[in-house]
Amino acid sequence: MEIRTDIKLGDCKKILKTLPDNSVDLIFTSPPYADQRKSTYGGIHPDKYVAWFLPISEELLRVLKPSGTFVLNIKEKVVKGERSTYVMELIIAMRKQGWLWTEEFIWHKKNAFPGKWSNRFRDSWERLLQFNKNKKFNMYQEEVMVPMGDWAKTRLKNLSETDKKRDESKVGSGFGKNISNWLDRKMAYPTNVLHLATECNNKNHSAAFPEALPEWFIKLFTRQEDVVLDPFMGSGTTNFVAQRMNRNSIGIEILPEYYNMVKEQLVPTQLILLESEGEYEATEHKGHHAVR
Amino acid sequence: MEIRTDIKLGDCKKILKTLPDNSVDLIFTSPPYADQRKSTYGGIHPDKYVAWFLPISEELLRVLKPSGTFVLNIKEKVVKGERSTYVMELIIAMRKQGWLWTEEFIWHKKNAFPGKWSNRFRDSWERLLQFNKNKKFNMYQEEVMVPMGDWAKTRLKNLSETDKKRDESKVGSGFGKNISNWLDRKMAYPTNVLHLATECNNKNHSAAFPEALPEWFIKLFTRQEDVVLDPFMGSGTTNFVAQRMNRNSIGIEILPEYYNMVKEQLVPTQLILLESEGEYEATEHKGHHAVR
DNA sequence: GTTCCGCATGAATCGATAG
DNA sequence: ACTATCGATTCATGCGGAA
Numbered sequence: 001m002e003i004r005t006d007i008k009l010g011d012c013k014k015i016l017k018t019l020p021d022n023s024v025d026l027i028f029t030s031p032p033y034a035d036q037r038k039s040t041y042g043g044i045h046p047d048k049y050v051a052w053f054l055p056i057s058e059e060l061l062r063v064l065k066p067s068g069t070f071v072l073n074i075k076e077k078v079v080k081g082e083r084s085t086y087v088m089e090l091i092i093a094m095r096k097q098g099w100l101w102t103e104e105f106i107w108h109k110k111n112a113f114p115g116k117w118s119n120r121f122r123d124s125w126e127r128l129l130q131f132n133k134n135k136k137f138n139m140y141q142e143e144v145m146v147p148m149g150d151w152a153k154t155r156l157k158n159l160s161e162t163d164k165k166r167d168e169s170k171v172g173s174g175f176g177k178n179i180s181n182w183l184d185r186k187m188a189y190p191t192n193v194l195h196l197a198t199e200c201n202n203k204n205h206s207a208a209f210p211e212a213l214p215e216w217f218i219k220l221f222t223r224q225e226d227v228v229l230d231p232f233m234g235s236g237t238t239n240f241v242a243q244r245m246n247r248n249s250i251g252i253e254i255l256p257e258y259y260n261m262v263k264e265q266l267v268p269t270q271l272i273l274l275e276s277e278g279e280y281e282a283t284e285h286k287g288h289h290a291v292r
Numbered sequence: 293m294e295i296r297t298d299i300k301l302g303d304c305k306k307i308l309k310t311l312p313d314n315s316v317d318l319i320f321t322s323p324p325y326a327d328q329r330k331s332t333y334g335g336i337h338p339d340k341y342v343a344w345f346l347p348i349s350e351e352l353l354r355v356l357k358p359s360g361t362f363v364l365n366i367k368e369k370v371v372k373g374e375r376s377t378y379v380m381e382l383i384i385a386m387r388k389q390g391w392l393w394t395e396e397f398i399w400h401k402k403n404a405f406p407g408k409w410s411n412r413f414r415d416s417w418e419r420l421l422q423f424n425k426n427k428k429f430n431m432y433q434e435e436v437m438v439p440m441g442d443w444a445k446t447r448l449k450n451l452s453e454t455d456k457k458r459d460e461s462k463v464g465s466g467f468g469k470n471i472s473n474w475l476d477r478k479m480a481y482p483t484n485v486l487h488l489a490t491e492c493n494n495k496n497h498s499a500a501f502p503e504a505l506p507e508w509f510i511k512l513f514t515r516q517e518d519v520v521l522d523p524f525m526g527s528g529t530t531n532f533v534a535q536r537m538n539r540n541s542i543g544i545e546i547l548p549e550y551y552n553m554v555k556e557q558l559v560p561t562q563l564i565l566l567e568s569e570g571e572y573e574a575t576e577h578k579g580h581h582a583v584r
Numbered sequence: 585g586t587t588c589c590g591c592a593t594g595a596a597t598c599g600a601t602a603g
Numbered sequence: 604a605c606t607a608t609c610g611a612t613t614c615a616t617g618c619g620g621a622a
Binding site (some may be wrong): 088 | 392404468
Binding site (some may be wrong): 403404408414485 | 611612613614615616617
């Protein structure tokens with residue numbers, strides 16, 4: 001199995017046109033918010049945000065497989081004491097464009113940015129808007145099951161310490177149906193609220209979102225060797241996670257600094273993969289899986 | 293100090309016209325969601341929801357004091373596999389009406405409704421939309437400070453009726469000093485995510501939201517003897533909490549069953565207040581505080 | 585008095601069946 | 604083809620009865 005991590009330098013509005021129709025299983029991205037990152041995208045004014053984004057989302061609609069999902073991480077900023085409405089307008093406009101607005105997940109940030117204002121509290125949540133092309137789409141719910149709440153209190157008492165550990169390790173590896181049957185009563189499906197911490201201490205750069213965020217959606221909406229796309233790659237979190245999880249991925253970034261940084265970090269990983277390839281090649285002969 | 297709890301039977305669209313301009317400090321309400329609670333309320337079609345609500349919000353805009361706040365608890369339902377957009381459209385329409393959309397709080401429900409579907413998880417959050425007339429409004433942030441760390445466990449945990457009474461008695465008897473000590477180092481301002489459980493096991497009726505929800509916003513946006521309004525009173529949760537917290541309140545309910553139920557529950561409380569009035573009248577002579 | 589278990593019950597949603 | 608109704612699914616919570 002060869003996993004490709006394809007990163008591209010340039011404006012995603014143009015680069016996306018080079019991608020074939022119906023070729024991506026999951027789009028996970030966090031676009032520049034309005035009036036932020038002024039230096040890179042020229043600072044999109046909140047009033048012009050929808051008009052700026054629609055041509056891009058049109059391309060995304062084209063490249064996404066009918067069974068695929070688009071997860072958009074976004075949060076409106078405060079302008080003159082008010083929340084902007086461009087996210088609301090974007091949802092309405094994207095529906096007219098042909099997208100289905102399936103769900104809105106909430107990312108509840110455990111460690112919100114500190115601060116104090118006279119007329120508002122700290123903002124500790126962001127939207128994760130799920131869009132689809134069809135009412136039917138791929139969703140692998142078992143992959144993101146969580147331990148039941150009561151389980152810890154009632155069942156754990158009777159179990160030995162080894163039982164607990166064994167259980168957890170199985171969950172982490174995320175095998176298939178055997179385990180889900182075994183776990184039938186001890187695991188529960190999650191809700192549409194994700195309670196994750198932000199990663200503030202990344203090595204070189206500050207990631208816009210923690211790795212656990214794309215990881216959760218990649219688990220939920222893709223299988224191994226599927227294709228993940230992030231048209232606003234930034235520091236490449238989505239792509240690194242996808243690679244680690246054996247998913248092909250495409251990343252597009254307009255800023256050379258970010259692009260080069262991701263590129264340099266990708267190389268050693270690929271080398272490691274090539275080294276280990278020999279070992280596995282002997283026992284398993286998996287077909288070449290191209291991105292397109 | 294005499295606290296009035298004024299409940300009115302009828303359509304809030306009409307009743308609201310009888311209230312004077314700029315007379316309410318906080319509006320906290322949870323209107324019937326679109327096409328939900330059909331058996332009790334009519335059930336407004338999602339497509340007609342905005343048109344139905346705008347005349348009401350126009351009256352609310354009129355009766356609210358310039359320093360006041362309107363908190364709207366709402367959540368869109370799923371129609372044919374998609375989230376409806378009427379809440380988005382309502383926000384946009386209310387801004388055109390003159391409201392400022394100051395903030396969106398998230399109510400993260402600990403006990404979400406159960407269920408399993410192939411294409412979505414359980415919905416465990418609702419919106420609490422904060423609207424204002426002016427950029428400057430009354431906000432008493434210190435009142436809702438929480439112990440650092442686990443605020444859900446201690447402060448906002450759902451309390452049984454006996455626990456509440458015990459808690460109140462503590463507050464009444466020199467509990468203040470302990471709190472002020474805690475305030476020094478161990479209290480923090482909350483964020484815009486509220487983590488509460490729904491109260492599904494009330495005695496006579498099912499409350500749409502837990503008492504802790506209006507309590508939090510009443511603390512945050514009003515002081516004692518201020519006026520709280522709930523134009524969709526329902527089981528009267530907002531008004532009971534307001535009364536307990538020494539706030540005047542107005543409740544409007546269209547269904548006689550609910551109206552009468554609230555009325556009956558209010559009487560004993562008022563009698564208790566009248567009984568104790570004699571004792572306090574001798575030492576303190578507080579002025580009559582009318583609702584309007 | 586405690587602690588513990590059983591049980592009913594929610595602003596739900598989907599898919600099948602029925603008219 | 605459209606709407607209306609119904610059953611199945613599922614989990615945190617708090618009350619009541621029991622040990």
